Amino acid sequence: MFELISQKTINLPIGYKMAGIHCGIKKSKKDLGVIYSVEKANAAAVFTTNKVKAAPVLLSMKNIENNEIQAIIVNSGNANACTGEKGYSDSLEMASKTALALDILPEDVFVCSTGVIGMPLDMEKIVSGITKISQILSTGSEKNDDLLNFANAIMTTDTFPKVYSKEVLIHGKKITIVGIAKGSGMIHPNMATMLSFILTDANIEKSALNKALKNSVNDSYNMISVDGDTSTNDTVVILANKKAANKEIFEDTEEFYIFCEALNEVNTALAKMIVKDGEGATKFLEVEVTGAKTVEDAKLISRTVIKSNLVKTAFFGEDANWGRIIAAAGYSGANFDPGNVYIYLENKVGKINVCQNGHFINFSEEKAKEILKEKEIKILINLREGKEKAVxxxxxMSYDYIKINGGYRS
Incomplete structure (x- = not known):
């Protein structure tokens, strides 16, 4: 459907093992995954902003307080959210059983779940699965097949696994960053119903890693939207196990910025994959706001336009209804003068100006239709008031989105 961001070769960082299996939560597809670092890794994470947080989120927030993690256990098919004390106890058991199987401490295990909300986990199947998957780790090696098995094990309504890697040289040492994500629906800025696991062999100081991740999340995952819903389980976590043997990276150094640029490339690629896999999606939209007085104003407008259901449905119907775009900008809370706004639609077919100075102009509906028939479209909004921008x-939003979510539990 779309030209997906893909790589012929996925490079794996040193010192990680992973696996994905079917343990029985789902009918037949893989539903349990594990990541293991041979050395305890520095770690950082960003969690959902939803006040209703799933049990594994609450546990992982506690376990990562010292910014160190050695293993990640993930199940799909059941979110273990809104499950009360039993749900938290189940997450604790997932951590303790994984720790026992891998001979590490329970507090060094990061737990994630994704799937249906409000249903208890079948812990008999989970515990049996942890035993089975740990045996795979003990006999396996660092291979792309294992990574893809893990990527498949964390999916829910996703139609394809989302993986991206990047290599850079720092202090003469090759550093690898690989990201594995899931997400298709319940995607909205300020994190989505998405899980993203970033692994690197870089030697980077804890506070620098935390700053790098938070800045990157703000410019990638927090700038996407499929349906405007924010999940109970959203999590992005990064592990850095120092196996690249580079000199330690500290904040605000040249090496830090090289690392951040590579991390941003990985997270932005994964964020775009999530959007392109949006439930029922037929078109990939990019909203670029330029000429803003502040970055925050640009982000407010860009994010508000991209989440507008009226804008989304107009593009599904291939209707150049620019009025919905400027209306969304108007209620975004950003500070701008509507009388200065220019709006364009652009892709490989061409570019057309549909609004000048905030009001109607004569434009070719035929040319606009040609642009809107394509699968990828840019919405360009120039506020003409400053130098800041955001994307x-x-x-x-198509009919299929309703079909998918109308029968999600069935």
């Missing part, structure tokens, strides 16, 4: 990514 967000999203998709249209």
């Amino acid at each position: 967000s990514w999203g998709c249209d």
Whole structure:
């Protein structure tokens, strides 16, 4: 459907093992995954902003307080959210059983779940699965097949696994960053129903790693929207196990910025994959706001436009209804003068100006239709008031979105 961001070769960082299996939560597809670092890794994470947080989120927030993690255990098919004391106890058991199987401490295990909300986990199947998957780790090696098995094990309504890697040289040492994500629906800025696991062999100081991740999340995952819903389980976590043997990276150094640039490339690629896999999506949309007085104003407008259901449905219907775009900008809370706004639609077919100085102009509906028939479209909004800009990514909203979510539990 779309030209997906893909790589022929996925490079793996040193010192990680992973696996993905079917343990029985789902009918037949893989539903349990594990990541193990041979050395305890520095770690940082960003969690959902939803006040209703799933049990594994609450546990992982506690376990990562010292910014160190050695293993990640993930199940799909059941979110273990809104499950009360039993849900938290189940997450604790997932951590303790994984720790026992891998001979590490329970507090060094990061736990994630994704799937249906409000249903208890079948712990008999989970515990049996942890035993089975740990045996795979003990006999396996660092291979792409294991990574893809893990990527498949964390999916819910996703139609393809989302993986991206990047290599850079720092202090003469090759550093690898690989990201594995899931997400298709319940995607909205300020994190989405998405899980993203970033692994690197870089030697980077804890506070520098934390700063790098938070800055990157703000410019990638927090700039996407599929349907405007924010999940109970959203998590992005990064592990850095120092196996690249580079000199330690500290904040605000040249090496730190090289690392951040590579991390941003990985997270932005994964964020775009999530949008392109949006439930029922037929078009990939990019909203670029330029000429803003502040970055925050640009982000407010870009994110508000990309999440507008009226904008999304207009693009599904291939209708150049620019009025919905400027209306969304108007209620975004950003500070701008509507009388200065220019709006364009652009892709490989061409570019057309549909709004000048905030009001109607005569434009070719035929040319606009040609642009809107394509699968990827840019919405360019120039506020003409400053030098700041922001970009967000999203998709249209089709009939299939209703079909998928109307029967999610069935």
